[in-house]
Amino acid sequence: MALPVQAHEMVPTYPRLEQSHLDNILKTTMKMFNKRADVEYYEIGVFDKDFNPVPFVSAYNVFKLEYLGHVTFDIYIRASDRNRAVYVCSKSKLRKDSDTKTAISSKICSKFKDD
Amino acid sequence: MFKKSALLIGMMFVPFATSAAEVPITGTVESRCIIQTDAAGTFGNPNAYTLTTTAADGGDPAVVRYDITLADAYYAEITPPTQFSSAPNLPDVVTFTGDVSVKTVSDASGMGTYETDKLEVGDTDRYDLTATGSTWFAIESTATMGGSKAFAGGTYTAVAEAVCIAK
Numbered sequence: 450m451a452l453p454v455q456a457h458e459m460v461p462t463y464p465r466l467e468q469s470h471l472d473n474i475l476k477t478t479m480k481m482f483n484k485r486a487d488v489e490y491y492e493i494g495v496f497d498k499d500f501n502p503v504p505f506v507s508a509y510n511v512f513k514l515e516y517l518g519h520v521t522f523d524i525y526i527r528a529s530d531r532n533r534a535v536y537v538c539s540k541s542k543l544r545k546d547s548d549t550k551t552a553i554s555s556k557i558c559s560k561f562k563d564d
Numbered sequence: 565m566f567k568k569s570a571l572l573i574g575m576m577f578v579p580f581a582t583s584a585a586e587v588p589i590t591g592t593v594e595s596r597c598i599i600q601t602d603a604a605g606t607f608g609n610p611n612a613y614t615l616t617t618t619a620a621d622g623g624d625p626a627v628v629r630y631d632i633t634l635a636d637a638y639y640a641e642i643t644p645p646t647q648f649s650s651a652p653n654l655p656d657v658v659t660f661t662g663d664v665s666v667k668t669v670s671d672a673s674g675m676g677t678y679e680t681d682k683l684e685v686g687d688t689d690r691y692d693l694t695a696t697g698s699t700w701f702a703i704e705s706t707a708t709m710g711g712s713k714a715f716a717g718g719t720y721t722a723v724a725e726a727v728c729i730a731k
Contacts, residue, residue, distance in 0.1 A: 455601040460594045462637060462730045485601065536729070543649070543723060552649070552723045553626055553703075555599040560730035 456484035457491075457555040459539045463562040464524075466531060473528040479559070480521050481539055483514040487552075490514070490542040495526060496558070498535045505534075511542065536560055595634030597693075597728035603627040605703065605724070612714035616706040626703040627667060628726045632693050639729045640691040644705045645722030652718035656710035660722070663704045664689040670697035701726075 459481045469476035481491065490513055495505040506525040514520050526534050538558040607615040608622025617623035630640050644662020648654075664682075669675035674695030683690040693699065703724045709715055 456598050456631075458596055458598040460596050462595050462597065462634065487601075487604075552604055552721060553601045553628055554723050554725045555601065555628075556725065556727040557597060557599060558727065558729040 455486060455488075456482075457488070457539070457541055457557060458482050458484070459557045459559060462559050464537060464559055465562045466526070466534070469525060471525075474525050475528055475531060477524050477537070477561070478521060479524060479537060479539075480519065481514060483516060483518050483520075485541060485555070486516045488514075488541040488543065488555075489516075492540045492542055493522070493524070494538050494540070495524060495534050496536045496538060497533045500536070503530050503534045505537075534561055593633070595637065596631075597633075597638045597730070598631040599726050599728055600629040600631065601626075601726075602629050602700065605705070607705075607707070607720060607722075609715070613709040613712045614706065615715060615720060617704050618706070626705075626724050627700055628703065628724075629698055629700045630693060630726075630728060631698050632696050635696045636692075636694045637731055638693045639731060640693055640699070640701070641688050641725075641727040641729060642691075642701055642703060643688040643725045643727075644703050645707075645724050646687055647722065648707070649721050649723045651720045652716040654709070655713045655716070659708045659710065661706050661708075662687065662724075665702050665704075666691075666699060667702040668700040670699070671695050675699055 459479060464477040464479060466475040466477050490511055492511045493507060495503040497503055507522055524537055536558040538556055540556040541554055543552050543554055603624060603626055605617050605626030606624045607617060609615055610621035617625045632638055642664045646660050666679040678691050705722060
């Protein structure tokens with residue numbers, strides 16, 4: 450019996466932070482693909498090595514991504530946070546009214562590449 | 565006569581030349597970790613005060629699959645549910661227990677030690693994904709109502725978390 454495949458993926462695995470068009474602000478670009486029919490929203494975050502949040506700016510912290518949709522988004526952090534920022538993660542947001550009795554929250558964390 | 569034949573032959577070749585136009589399809593393969601939710605899981609209700617994903621009690625464990633295209637680059641961290649995300653009113657404290665185990669692997673020689681080598685930190689099991697390929701993990705969960713009180717009728721949802729972290 451074939452089971453429906455529900456997948457969450459984000460690339461690159463090792464993004465590189467580069468100088469943005471603003472002074473002292475670094476930027477990287479991530480891509481996501483939503484193959485989870487049960488998920489419409491994803492939350493992104495930047496974290497240090499212990500998964501404490503690091504300040505960042507993006508167009509949306511939580512964004513809608515339709516089933517089979519792709520999205521490319523930019524992440525901006527302060528240059529002074531370069532050494533603190535270790536991971537950029539995307540996490541699926543599940544609806545409270547989901548009718549499944551257990552559900553799976555998926556989270557993928559890429560690691561900033563050292564220069 | 566010769567001109568007409570040459571024209572006819574030339575016209576015969578025109579469609580072939582057109583249909584031979586190339587349409588390139590390009591793609592880039594990037595190293596990645598993909599989390600697939602193969603089964604969300606369901607709770608069985610073997611008695612009034614227990615909800616469990618154990619198959620013998622009428623439940624189904626949740627199953628997640630990790631697809632890895634770069635060896636020795638990721639950890640899988642999986643946490644069974646520790647609370648309900650939605651539920652009817654609970655008459656007492658609910659205790660959750662859970663277990664994560666490797667169900668199937670695509671490369672028995674490269675992934676055969678995943679289960680024995682896993683690291684348990686609190687409720688979370690961490691697996692070092694050292695080989696490329698697919699690994700299926702089964703997530704079991706049992707919720708027990710305190711004081712052997714009954715779960716009220718309604719829908720109970722609990723969320724397991726599957727994380728893939730680049731090393």
